[in-house]
Amino acid sequence: MSAPLTLEIQDLRLSFKSWSGTTEVLHGIDLSVASGERVALVGESGSGKSVTSRIVLGTMQDVRSARVSGRINFDGRDLSSMTVAERRALRGRDISMIFQDPTSALNPVFRIGALFHEVLQRRDRRITKAEARRRAVKLLQEVSIEDADRVLDSYSFQLSGGMNQRVMIAMALINEPRLLLADEPGTALDVTVQAQSLELMRNMVDRLGTSVLFISHNLGVVREFADRIYVIYRGNIVERGPTASIFDSPKHPYTKALLSAIPRLTGGGVPEIEEHSPAFSDPLVTHNMTHDNMTHGSGR
Amino acid sequence: MKRALYILLTNPLSIIGFLLVGTVFFCAAFADFVAPHPEHAGAVINFAFANKPPSSEYLLGTDVVGRDILSRIIYAYRIALGMGLVVLLIAPPIGVAIGLIAGYIGGRTDFILMRLTDIFLSIPPLVLALAIMGVLEPTLLNAMFAVTAMWWPWYARLVYNITRGEKVEGYVLAAEVIGASKKHIMFREILPNCIPAIVTKMTLDFGFVILIASSLSFLGLGVQAPTPDLGSMVSEGTRYLPDSWWMTVFPGLAIVVAVFGFNLIGDALRDVLEPD
Amino acid sequence: MTIFRRLLLRLGTSLIVLIGVSMLIFSIARVIPGDPARIALGPRATIEQVEQMREALHLNEPLVVQYGLFMRDLAKGDLGISLYSKRPVMTDLAEYLPATLELVLLAGLMMVVFGLPLGALSARYRGRWPDHLIRVFSLLTVSAPAFVWAVALVLVFAYFLPLFPITGRIADTLDIPRLTGFMLIDTLAAGRLDGFVSALHHLILPAFALALSGIGQASRLTRGNMIVTYEQPSIEMAQAYGFSEARIARRYAFKPSLIPSLTIIGLDFAALLGNAFLVEIIFAWPGLSRYGVGVILQKDLNAIVGTVLIISATFLIANIIVDFLVSVINPRIRLSEGGK
Numbered sequence: 001m002s003a004p005l006t007l008e009i010q011d012l013r014l015s016f017k018s019w020s021g022t023t024e025v026l027h028g029i030d031l032s033v034a035s036g037e038r039v040a041l042v043g044e045s046g047s048g049k050s051v052t053s054r055i056v057l058g059t060m061q062d063v064r065s066a067r068v069s070g071r072i073n074f075d076g077r078d079l080s081s082m083t084v085a086e087r088r089a090l091r092g093r094d095i096s097m098i099f100q101d102p103t104s105a106l107n108p109v110f111r112i113g114a115l116f117h118e119v120l121q122r123r124d125r126r127i128t129k130a131e132a133r134r135r136a137v138k139l140l141q142e143v144s145i146e147d148a149d150r151v152l153d154s155y156s157f158q159l160s161g162g163m164n165q166r167v168m169i170a171m172a173l174i175n176e177p178r179l180l181l182a183d184e185p186g187t188a189l190d191v192t193v194q195a196q197s198l199e200l201m202r203n204m205v206d207r208l209g210t211s212v213l214f215i216s217h218n219l220g221v222v223r224e225f226a227d228r229i230y231v232i233y234r235g236n237i238v239e240r241g242p243t244a245s246i247f248d249s250p251k252h253p254y255t256k257a258l259l260s261a262i263p264r265l266t267g268g269g270v271p272e273i274e275e276h277s278p279a280f281s282d283p284l285v286t287h288n289m290t291h292d293n294m295t296h297g298s299g300r
Numbered sequence: 301m302k303r304a305l306y307i308l309l310t311n312p313l314s315i316i317g318f319l320l321v322g323t324v325f326f327c328a329a330f331a332d333f334v335a336p337h338p339e340h341a342g343a344v345i346n347f348a349f350a351n352k353p354p355s356s357e358y359l360l361g362t363d364v365v366g367r368d369i370l371s372r373i374i375y376a377y378r379i380a381l382g383m384g385l386v387v388l389l390i391a392p393p394i395g396v397a398i399g400l401i402a403g404y405i406g407g408r409t410d411f412i413l414m415r416l417t418d419i420f421l422s423i424p425p426l427v428l429a430l431a432i433m434g435v436l437e438p439t440l441l442n443a444m445f446a447v448t449a450m451w452w453p454w455y456a457r458l459v460y461n462i463t464r465g466e467k468v469e470g471y472v473l474a475a476e477v478i479g480a481s482k483k484h485i486m487f488r489e490i491l492p493n494c495i496p497a498i499v500t501k502m503t504l505d506f507g508f509v510i511l512i513a514s515s516l517s518f519l520g521l522g523v524q525a526p527t528p529d530l531g532s533m534v535s536e537g538t539r540y541l542p543d544s545w546w547m548t549v550f551p552g553l554a555i556v557v558a559v560f561g562f563n564l565i566g567d568a569l570r571d572v573l574e575p576d
Numbered sequence: 577m578t579i580f581r582r583l584l585l586r587l588g589t590s591l592i593v594l595i596g597v598s599m600l601i602f603s604i605a606r607v608i609p610g611d612p613a614r615i616a617l618g619p620r621a622t623i624e625q626v627e628q629m630r631e632a633l634h635l636n637e638p639l640v641v642q643y644g645l646f647m648r649d650l651a652k653g654d655l656g657i658s659l660y661s662k663r664p665v666m667t668d669l670a671e672y673l674p675a676t677l678e679l680v681l682l683a684g685l686m687m688v689v690f691g692l693p694l695g696a697l698s699a700r701y702r703g704r705w706p707d708h709l710i711r712v713f714s715l716l717t718v719s720a721p722a723f724v725w726a727v728a729l730v731l732v733f734a735y736f737l738p739l740f741p742i743t744g745r746i747a748d749t750l751d752i753p754r755l756t757g758f759m760l761i762d763t764l765a766a767g768r769l770d771g772f773v774s775a776l777h778h779l780i781l782p783a784f785a786l787a788l789s790g791i792g793q794a795s796r797l798t799r800g801n802m803i804v805t806y807e808q809p810s811i812e813m814a815q816a817y818g819f820s821e822a823r824i825a826r827r828y829a830f831k832p833s834l835i836p837s838l839t840i841i842g843l844d845f846a847a848l849l850g851n852a853f854l855v856e857i858i859f860a861w862p863g864l865s866r867y868g869v870g871v872i873l874q875k876d877l878n879a880i881v882g883t884v885l886i887i888s889a890t891f892l893i894a895n896i897i898v899d900f901l902v903s904v905i906n907p908r909i910r911l912s913e914g915g916k
Contacts, residue, residue: 019306059815064703091818099816105809109831109907118827119817155907181816313712419596423888426850427868434872434880435605511721515854518723519869531721538727538858542735549731552724560719567715 005073006179006211007033007056012070014051014060014235025051027235028070033179033211038202040214040226040243042258048235049215053181056213057097058087075178092122096177098201101188102164106156112136112167113152116174123175139170143200162193169201176208183215198225219258223247231255233280241287251287253279304572308565317564324558328377340367341375343526354546361546363536369546372528373554379529380558383444384509388502391448395455396498400486402456403463414460420453426515433521443522447512451505458501462494496573503569507562514555530555579903579910586899590892594885598650601884602643605877611635615875616659633877646881655885656878660871665882668867673886674757675745676856676863679783680848684894686787687848688841691794692834698795699802700825710795717792722851726785726858733781740781743860747774782859786851794841801833808832835906842898846891 014026026048033039043049054060058079061068072079074095079087099105107115116136120127133152140148143166156164165186172180185201186194202225205212216222222229222243229246231239231254239252250256257280308314327334335341336359346366354361360369402413420428432446466472467490475485514531516522523529530551537547606612613629614621629635633656634642649656655665698710717725734742745759746752750771755762760779763771805811806829814828856865864883871879903909 019303057816059812088818088820091816093818097813097816099809099813101809105813107810107814107828107832110827118819122818155911157908158911415593415596418593419600422590422593422846422892423597423601423884424846424850424891426847426853427884427887430850430853430868430872431601431880431884432604434875435607435877507719511719515721515723515851518721518854519857521869521872531723534723534727541727542731545731548727552720552727555724556716556720560716563715563719567711 004035004076005032006035006037006075007031007213008071008073009052009056010071012052012055012072013068014048014055015067017065017067022067025235029232029235029237031230031237033213035178036209036211038205038212038214038225038227040216040222040229041232042216042219042222042229043232044217046234047232049217049232050183052232053097053183053213053215056179057091057095057181058082061087092119092177093175094178095181096172096175096179097181097183098168098172098185100184100186101161102168102186103156103159103161103188105168106164108155108157110155111152112154112156112159116152116171119171119174135174136170139174140167142204143167143170143197145170161189162197165189165193165197166200169197169204173204173208173210176210178211180205180210180212181215182212184217185214187217194221219247231258236281237284238280238282239285239287241285245287249287251285253277253282255285307572308568311568313564314568317561317568320557320561321565324377324561325381327374328381331374331378335368335371335374337368337371338375340371341528351540351544353544360550361544363533363547364540364544369533369550372533373530373551376528376530376533376551376554377558379440379523379527380510380513380555383440383447383513384506386444387448387451387509388506391451392455392498392502395452395457396459396491396494398452399456399459399461400463400490400494403460404467404482404486404490413456417453417456417460420450421457423450425450426512429512429516430519430521433516438521438524440523440527443513443516446516447509450512451509454505455498455501458497459494462497463490466490466493500566500570500573503562504566507559507566510555510562511559579900582903582909583896583900586896590896594889594892597888598647598881598885599643601881602646603639605881606639606642612875612877616877655882658871658876658879658882660874660876660879661867665879668879669864669882669886671757672862672864672867673890675759675861676849676852676865677890678758678760678779679786679856679861679863680845680852682779682783683787683790683848683852684845686783687790687794687844688838690787691791691841692798692830692837694791695795695798695800695837696802696825696830698799699806699829700821702803702806707799711799714792714795714799717788718796720789721854722786722789723854723858725788726782726855729781729785730858741778745775745778745862746771747778750774782855782861785858786848786855789851790841790844790848793844793847794837797840798830798833798837801837802829805829805833835902838898838902838905842895842902845894845898849887849891 009029009031012026012029012031013024015022015024029048029052031039031041031052041049041052051060055068056072056074056079060066061080062084068080070080074090106112110118113133113136117127117129117132120132120135136152137148140151145151145163145166151159151163151167156167159167169185182201186197189197198221204210214222214226219229226243229241229243230237231246231252233254239246239250239255246255247259250259254277257277331341332338340346344365344367346362348366349358349362350364350366352358352362352366358368358370360373362368363372398413398417402410402417423431428450429446432449433442436442436446463486472485472489475489480489513522514529514534517529517531518535520532520535522531525532533551534548534555537544537549537551540547611626611630613626613633613635617625617629634645637645646656653666655669657663658665658668661668694710694714698707698714701707730742733739741747746763750768752759752762752766752768752771755765759775760772763769763775810832811824811828814824819828852863853865853868855861856863857869864887867879868883870876871883
């Protein structure tokens with residue numbers, strides 16, 4: 001086998017119970033992220049990619065109408081056999097997350113500095129304000145924020161979207177988590193600002209060796225970022241493989257449709273794809289590890 | 301719609317609400333048959349049985365002149381429901397029309413109408429009703445008028461806010477482009493979008509109208525004796541506290557039962573019609 | 577700067593609204609069917625007496641002139657003579673308003689202190705039994721008029737369990753010189769701690785009776801606002817960082833929803849001022865209500881206009897204060913002065 005797996009998901013199923021019956025959202029998903037690997041999960045909205053990240057995070061299991069089954073291993077520990085408190089203990093320390101709209105994700109009634117302090121307390125309960133600030137300044141400088149002190153004294157609504165995005169990246173990585181979940185990071189931002197912040201995020205996770213599960217609806221955005229790609233369609237993984245291989249020779253009809261819909265390299269808009277085509281339900285296509293630059297691919 | 305009905309009919313709280321309100325309406329409609337002593341709704345004097353605590357003959361006791369409290373409560377529901385119906389038939393249409401016009405036409409019309417609404421809203425509701433009753437004779441009809449006068453601005457405010465939001469929506473712009481009349485846009489396009497909020501508010505308000513009306517008569521400014529009224533029954537009863545507690549407690553409880561019933565339905569309705 | 581400009585703007589609009597209120601209430605008082613002077617003087621007064629009073633009240637002038645004269649006097653702090661007490665309306669209001677304000681302010685405080693936490697608890701345990709319990713309680717409290725709560729509380733906590741006095745503002749044996757009219761302040765000013773305790777003891781039950789509906793209303797409102805806040809991305813972010821439910825409820829849901837809640841609670845002050853009439857009657861509280869109901873039954877026009885005006889003014893001032901407090905809490909407004 002190759003490098004140890006940070007995240008391993010087998011036969012993950014999710015359904016919601018409502019007054020009109022049960023709706024299955026995920027139909028048995030297999031997915032893995034190796035240590036230090038950057039993996040993208042790509043699909044249109046409603047495909048089940050966001051709920052997958054919420055299951056890994058462990059918050060979906062707390063939703064009362066949700067039924068989750070399957071094996072989810074994080075660092076060799078079985079998430080499904082953990083208690084609510086044990087799952088929560090992982091969050092903010094070993095697993096962290098970046099959200100779509102940074103400005104609304106940051107609590108509007110506290111200053112950025114106070115939020116950093118709160119996050120750092122997840123690692124070290126007794127960390128002083130001064131120490132927290134020192135570390136926050138250091139990390140903010142790493143995401144190219146020059147006037148870190150001003151930012152720490154501001155509220156999120158006083159900062160630009162791009163600035164908040166950097167703040168959120170720094171905040172997500174300040175406790176040096178093993179796994180970073182990035183749910184459509186920066187989709188709410190301008191295309192150029194988004195590209196910039198993704199570059200910063202890439203440098204950071206490179207240095208820290210963080211594994212990343214990147215959720216996106218846009219294949220173009222993940223091309224530069226991901227080592228490996230999973231394409232998800234209506235709760236099923238339809239194609240998986242190294243990034244280059246997927247882009248060079250897409251096999252599944254749905255992946256081809258997605259690729260043809262990328263207007264530019266980092267195009268922002270939602271791809272215009274046919275609502276449904278019978279071919280999209282074709283069986284899973286797996287690319288073999290033929291590219292030697294894919295050092296940590298699991299390639300099953 | 302089906303889903304809404306499903307939720308309303310399976311939610312235990314709204315079922316209780318329907319039961320309470322249903323009972324109240326039934327009693328009011330068939331008071332002559334339901335009330336054990338229908339004649340006690342009037343100016344009957346029955347000193348032999350005055351001031352009696354609850355017994356099998358007088359389930360909720362009798363008042364100082366010997367009238368059955370249960371019978372008087374049942375007849376008082378007639379007045380209370382009638383009050384609610386009249387006020388909610390008159391006040392909402394006035395408020396809705398003003399809110400729609402101010403919100404859609406905008407400009408000076410908006411300014412004048414909404415400042416007028418603000419003026420009404422900045423007098424505490426009960427105080428406004430009191431002031432109006434102050435210059436009028438205390439009769440049922442005048443009480444209805446006073447309560448209606450204080451009630452319409454709330455609907456104007458509600459509909460105004462919704463209209464301001466809907467005005468810039470695509471479907472309104474589309475109707476404007478094809479040259480629909482202002483009247484058509486206001487009443488055919490925008491109004492249907494206000495209906496859920498209005499219906500919810502009306503259900504909740506039915507209870508509150510009963511509450512305000514009983515407050516007026518509690519202060520002696522509503523329905524006059526001998527017509528039975530919940531507020532004035534409580535007011536009379538307080539003079540005989542604590543010994544003849546049933547004279548105040550049961551009419552008071554009767555108000556709570558009716559208003560609580562409407563509020564339960566209104567609350568459930570809001571959850572269904574206005575998620576968030 | 578911005579806060580002060582906001583404050584000034586609010587003061588300005590409130591003043592305009594208040595002038596509107598005066599016009600409204602003035603016209604209501606003058607469209608009275610029949611002759612106000614005749615009604616005030618009673619059927620046995622002579623025609624000369626009635627005519628004299630019509631002159632005194634300027635009833636022979638056109639309505640606009642009457643209003644102008646009324647405003648001229650009002651600017652001098654003169655609301656005319658009360659036909660009910662035969663004293664200047666201003667004097668009467670100054671005498672009765674403090675007792676009502678003391679009651680309403682304590683009730684408002686109770687509303688915030690009990691209502692907000694109840695609503696927060698309800699939202700935090702949404703759909704579970706504490707939520708159901710609090711929701712039913714809140715709905716029940718808003719389903720009864722204040723006088724019913726007053727009667728219920730008196731029966732239970734004054735008659736059956738004699739924990740609180742039934743009527744009055746302070747023990748009869750105490751004689752506190754009147755300074756502000758606020759019993760809690762006057763007793764302290766007189767250095768009478770026993771008086772303060774007695775006044776508070778007398779105040780608690782009526783204030784709670786007045787506050788109960790407001791507590792329910794505040795709790796319902798806070799629950800609603802917090803549930804909306806719970807849908808915000810910042811909550812999900814807090815969950816993603818593994819903060820405890822209690823911490824999320826306090827810092828991520830409650831605090832941000834405090835701002836809209838407080839604004840609306842300021843508006844609920846209107847209900848407190850109105851309901852004070854009902855509660856004061858049950859507790860024989862010597863406030864505005866006894867006077868107000870008296871003047872209404874007597875058709876005492878000057879006093880009716882004065883009472884309504886003073887209550888509306890109180891309501892508007894209360895809202896300006898709440899608005900000010902909210903803008904101090906709200907960093908968005910507080911910081912909108914410099915830069916971006």
